Amino acid sequence: MFASVLSAVIMGMEVHPVQVEADVSDGLPSFTMVGFPSAQVKEAQDRVRTALKNNKIALPPKRITVNFAPADIKKQGAGFDIPVAAAVLAAAGIFESESLKGVMMAGELSLNGEIQAISGILPIVIRAREEKCRFCIVPAGNMKEAGLVPDMKVIGVRNLQEMIRFLKNPDSYKEDPIPQSVEYKETDDADFCDIRGQKSLRRAVEIAVSGFHNLLMIGPPGAGKTMVARRIPGIMPPLSFEESLELTKIYSIAGLLSEADPLVRERPFRSPHHTSSAQAMAGGGKNPRPGEITLAHRGVLFLDEMPEFSRRSLEILRQPLEDRVIRISRVSGTYTFPADFILCAAMNPCPCGYYPDMNKCRCTSGQVTGYLNKLSQPLLDRLDLCADAEQVSFSSLNGNGGECSSVIRKRVERVHEVQRERYKKEKIQFNGELQGKQIEMFCTTEREAAVLMEKAFEQMGFSARSYHRILKVARTIADMEGADIIRRQHVGEALSYRAFEKKYWI
Template sequence: MLAKTFGSAVYGVNATMITIEVSVDQGKHFFMVGLPDSAVKESEQRVEAAIKHYDYFFPRRKVVVNLAPADIRKEGSAYDLPIALCILHASEQAVLNDLERYVIMGELALDGKLRPIKGVLPIAIEARKQGFKGFILPKENANEASIVNNLDIIGVDNIIEAIDFFEGRKKIEPLISDTRDIFSNAQNDYDVDFSHVQGQENIKRALEIAAAGGHNAIMIGPPGAGKTMLAKRLPTILPPLTLYEALETTKIHSVAGKLGAKASLVSTRPYRSPHHTISDAALVGGGSVPQPGEISLAHNGVLFLDELPEFKRTALEVMRQPLEEHKVSISRARWAVEFPSNFMLLASMNPCPCGYYNHPEKECVCGPGVVQRYLNKISGPLLDRIDLHVEVTPVNFDQMTSNRKTESSQEIRERVIKAREIQTRRFKDFPEIHSNAMMPSQMVKEMCEIGDVGRLLLKRAMEKLQLSARAYDRILRVARTISDLAGSETIKTEHLAEAIQYRSLDRENWAG
């Protein structure tokens, strides 16, 4: 007898439907075809133990399991449940109606319980797109899948619940989630806040500008000045995720297996802070089975690289294309996948190996040329993609012990949201551009006009401060964001002057 149902394979952040066919006929042996990997082939042992636990038997006849299309490699243990149900139906031990109307996925334990799987959200989205009635999956993954509407999400704890559901002995109500409730409850779901930080008003201002325009930024300062503490608070002032951004972000975290048990929608902007020993593949994605890297896990959020010069140069260089194109392509011999990577890069570094170059009180002990060699660990092309260079100075005792009330993240975020709304209206005819930082050079000339006084100021600044040519567009983009924060339609002289000061590392004499 023949039984058929459907599962799914995830490649990149998108799912492909897989047809699972089981034939039980005269003969002996178990055959699995359709390009399965070792984990899929081992399902025979898990399925046999699981169904025996509930007093069913594994047929001692010729059992052929076909996973179609046969030219796509099938990986992982999530095909256990659909294979087991098809075997029971094909061997006439159970009459499972409507198998073909559902997508079924789940890994079986030896006692028949279901373990959670990866990539549930993209599978649910594809199942709805293909017109399936519902999705049968482990209960721990049901919250994640339930954010997809018009699809019955049936979470089960073990194989017997799935059997009872298809035989009509047990009715399981589909799980439904209200995404509006998820968003409203997560607006201020942060453990940190800018109101906890005393002093460093100039750094807070720079991070507000970065958040308002989507600009990449780097903080340069001595150890203990508060760079990491400030970086952790940047996501708290970014605009809330839209539903589309939340779905995109959740898909990536789902594929990577980073969502916790019973998690649903990622409703706050990601913050990723990898250690400087990270490999190239872990940072941008890859592996024999391509998985999203840190730059994709930070999609729609913040990627913080602490002590930037300590990262391997090769790892930093592979970020250049994703920073420009907001996606990363990973190619293998048999396939190529693409992961989104539209993130804000925030980096920090000491000004020199000892950490005290340009310190107001402590003396730098680095020898001649050491500071420049240290800075040269960061390549020009990577630095070219960073709009704001912010010098961080230590907070003095009076500032640390002050009881003066400082602005909360909520107050700063309201200004950031207003500035982003201005940019949304500005780029309404350019759907691929969402913020000032994404403007190409030609658009900068059109959108960032400055008067004669501003042009003279910028010319003198570039000559006197010995700014490099690459700083020109960056200064105009940042000035445009500053004017948006001020609610000004034009870039005024004071906006331009403030933007000029955020190009420290472009000054040829900065390192002495």
């Protein structure tokens, strides 16, 4: 007898439906799997067989063949255990093969018949809805995650017996309402009002967040660079439900969701250590998984001690900083992951940390140059703003903190609103994303501003890329002031955030 059920394989961010077919026929008893299963998927037959035996379900001594279609995609992951079990059981006549029609299932089986939660359930259930499936069967541990998808019936099963009981008699099943709440709690107690002093740094951070620009903070150790960085997500507008779902999908594929509260509600703040490999940053593996830069999507990627990162780990950022996606090539194809984040980097100006304060700096000029040159020019060109983190003075330590995050966030939200309105016909949201023709179209400058730009371009020898980036930052500064046209003072301020190249990189 023959039976088949739908499952899926995840490649990069994409879900490919896979038909799992089973045939049980007369002949020498055997269990064969065909249709390009990976070694891990092939092991499903041992798990299925043992789990069935331990649940006192005997398979007939016949020839069992399982086929995965289409054959040209490699089947990976542990999610094929329960569809294989279900197809084989239906083909062996344990329940009607009709009951598997229009059903999508995925889940891992342990030897005692328990069904284990797997990563990537959310995108699989979303795909099931697109495929117009009747319902999905998922591990009970993935139930809350699967329940985030509206308009899709999902059944959570704890073990093999429960799955069989349900498939024998689907009508007996009573749907448990899945509690769905999309409350956003205020981010933890990290608030900008804790930051003393740092007026210019705070201003640079607000510009960066307002226009989605990248930021480099330079300053001596202990100036509070990390403290400032950690507070950036708190001044970004809360995620919309669609953005939450998009992030939950990424974290689901990465296997990083919490079972109890799977929805990602807060903007990510990723802070990979400087020993992180290029693969950990970009994402990798044979079947690539999201890396740090994808996990920072719609949030902040914080690189503390930037020059300490390996050259390869840093250079890999260049393409995603331009395209806002990362492409990873494998023999099996090219995978694209979203990577639209604010890069916030921090560094000491020299190995000891106190350059250019010559009273304190103990480094030779060769050491300083060597340290700064760890960052390549093309990478520096991609950092829109650079601000000094000042050593906190005693008087500012005792003074009051600055504005609270919620006050700054209100202003940021208003500037985002202006950009959304302006770019509603474009495929972008923020000034930081402007490219090519769009820059000419939307970054109109008054004459004096253009003159200043031209002068600076000649004197400071900017590359075309940094020229455009300065213009985009000026656009954001103008938006923060509610100005339609970019004025001289906006360009002037934007230029001041590029002065670092002259100050440090001499």
